[in-house]
Amino acid sequence: MNGAHDLGGAHGFGPVSRTEPGTPFEQAWEGRVFALLVIATGQGLTTASENRHAVERMGNVAYLTTTYYEHWLSAAETVLVDNGVIRPDELEHRRQEARTGRLIVPRSGIDPHDPLTAQMSEGIRGEATARRGGPRGRFRVGDRVWTRNQHPAGHTRLPRYARGKEAVVHAAHGSWIFPDAEAAGRGDVAKPVYTVRFAAQELWGEDADSGTFVYLDVWEPYLRASRDASNSDDGESDGR
Amino acid sequence: MAGDHHSGSYGELEARTLALESLLIEKGLLTTSAVDAVVQAYEQDIGPLNGARAVAKAWDDPDFRVALLDDATAALRRIGIGGVEGDKIVAVANSPTVHNLVVCTLCSCYPWPVLGLPPSWYKDPAYRSRAVISPREMLASDFDLELGDDVEIRVWDSSAEIRYMVVPQRPPGTERLSEDELVPLVTRDSMIGVAFAGGSI
Numbered sequence: 001m002n003g004a005h006d007l008g009g010a011h012g013f014g015p016v017s018r019t020e021p022g023t024p025f026e027q028a029w030e031g032r033v034f035a036l037l038v039i040a041t042g043q044g045l046t047t048a049s050e051n052r053h054a055v056e057r058m059g060n061v062a063y064l065t066t067t068y069y070e071h072w073l074s075a076a077e078t079v080l081v082d083n084g085v086i087r088p089d090e091l092e093h094r095r096q097e098a099r100t101g102r103l104i105v106p107r108s109g110i111d112p113h114d115p116l117t118a119q120m121s122e123g124i125r126g127e128a129t130a131r132r133g134g135p136r137g138r139f140r141v142g143d144r145v146w147t148r149n150q151h152p153a154g155h156t157r158l159p160r161y162a163r164g165k166e167a168v169v170h171a172a173h174g175s176w177i178f179p180d181a182e183a184a185g186r187g188d189v190a191k192p193v194y195t196v197r198f199a200a201q202e203l204w205g206e207d208a209d210s211g212t213f214v215y216l217d218v219w220e221p222y223l224r225a226s227r228d229a230s231n232s233d234d235g236e237s238d239g240r
Numbered sequence: 241m242a243g244d245h246h247s248g249s250y251g252e253l254e255a256r257t258l259a260l261e262s263l264l265i266e267k268g269l270l271t272t273s274a275v276d277a278v279v280q281a282y283e284q285d286i287g288p289l290n291g292a293r294a295v296a297k298a299w300d301d302p303d304f305r306v307a308l309l310d311d312a313t314a315a316l317r318r319i320g321i322g323g324v325e326g327d328k329i330v331a332v333a334n335s336p337t338v339h340n341l342v343v344c345t346l347c348s349c350y351p352w353p354v355l356g357l358p359p360s361w362y363k364d365p366a367y368r369s370r371a372v373i374s375p376r377e378m379l380a381s382d383f384d385l386e387l388g389d390d391v392e393i394r395v396w397d398s399s400a401e402i403r404y405m406v407v408p409q410r411p412p413g414t415e416r417l418s419e420d421e422l423v424p425l426v427t428r429d430s431m432i433g434v435a436f437a438g439g440s441i
Contacts, residue, residue: 017364033257124278126323157400
């Protein structure tokens with residue numbers, strides 16, 4: 001979706017502010033939100049694409065005026081309700097209770113014998129999950145390709161700055177879960193992924209630096225062999 | 241819906257978090273132990289020291305450098321580095337004529353197993369917007385990193401599940417240092433591409 005999160009090339013956000021807290025989580029709740037969403041995803045209650053799409057759907061003004069972990073909190077609430085893990089009424093009721101200060105969640109440290117703890121401790125250090133086998137993709141390293149001029153209302157990982165542009169295939173990475181489908185609940189769809197290289201002048205015009213290149217990772221449905229090729233010309237279905 | 245809530249005071253955000261934890265625990269889907277273990281892993285264990293070890297080894301051992309640049313995921317596994325957000329890691333090497341920079345314009349994708357969790361500026365709009373459109377100017381004005389016009393800049397936008405780490409150039413005058421002595425020179429910022437190695441961050 002063409003949301004506020006799609007920031008590449010935007011002007012007006014000022015210089016990069018280098019001040020940073022000394023720890024990943026400034027407030028304790030931030031670490032707990034991070035952890036619970038990582039755990040929920042590891043348990044299959046949600047997926048990475050659904051999490052990202054939930055952040056994208058929180059509203060553009062809200063997105064730009066809340067903190068990073070507020071995005072995560074909003075996403076966690078959204079996906080857990082959307083996926084039927086939590087009911088909206090029980091969530092609201094529990095929040096009310098929490099606001100009164102009467103809700104206690106006892107914490108007794110890290111228990112290595114707790115199965116979920118053991119599973120997560122290993123899981124965050126473990127092997128890949130998003131990569132899939134499958135047939136070789138259509139494109140080869142060195143091929144000239146065009147990204148589609150697409151503006152889906154749902155989740156996609158082709159940023160606006162890179163749509164309808166010419167690139168060269170830099171690398172092929174095999175097939176990976178297709179986020180446009182995974183965010184819509186179809187995490188069984190996998191497509192070949194490529195790194196493609198754009199000249200800065202292709203993206204930003206002839207005034208751009210000739211010595212700068214942008215590399216972007218794209219799924220095959222985002223690409224066409226030539227600028228004017230359509231779905232039928234390519235003989236390829238997007239699998240959406 | 242979640243969107244009904246205004247950006248909150250600390251108390252409101254804490255309350256919303258507590259409510260989620262409480263419900264998930266009640267449903268047998270979460271334990272505070274697991275939450276605390278994940279937090280501790282990223283606060284204490286998983287951080288840029290991992291990447292620094294890999295880069296120092298690549299500087300010291302030409303065979304490892306080749307392996308790291310050819311298949312970083314496998315090379316890192318051999319020295320005990322890997323995990324979530326590291327399904328496939330690609331190492332890109334800086335040289336006198338090529339400078340690499342990593343960003344995630346759409347969110348905050350970052351090579352957790354080698355660098356830990358990203359700094360706040362990496363996740364914020366200023367960096368995400370500027371890195372792809374004016375990297376040379378941004379590096380000069382916001383990171384005090386001047387790159388001559390003869391240096392090609394490659395910006396890697398981490399839009400899929402491949403995660404990127406930069407192998408910075410080995411600082412001059414370090415030829416006699418051992419691998420262990422090289423590790424502290426490899427800063428987090430040098431592995432993102434916003435600094436040369438040998439700095440303080």
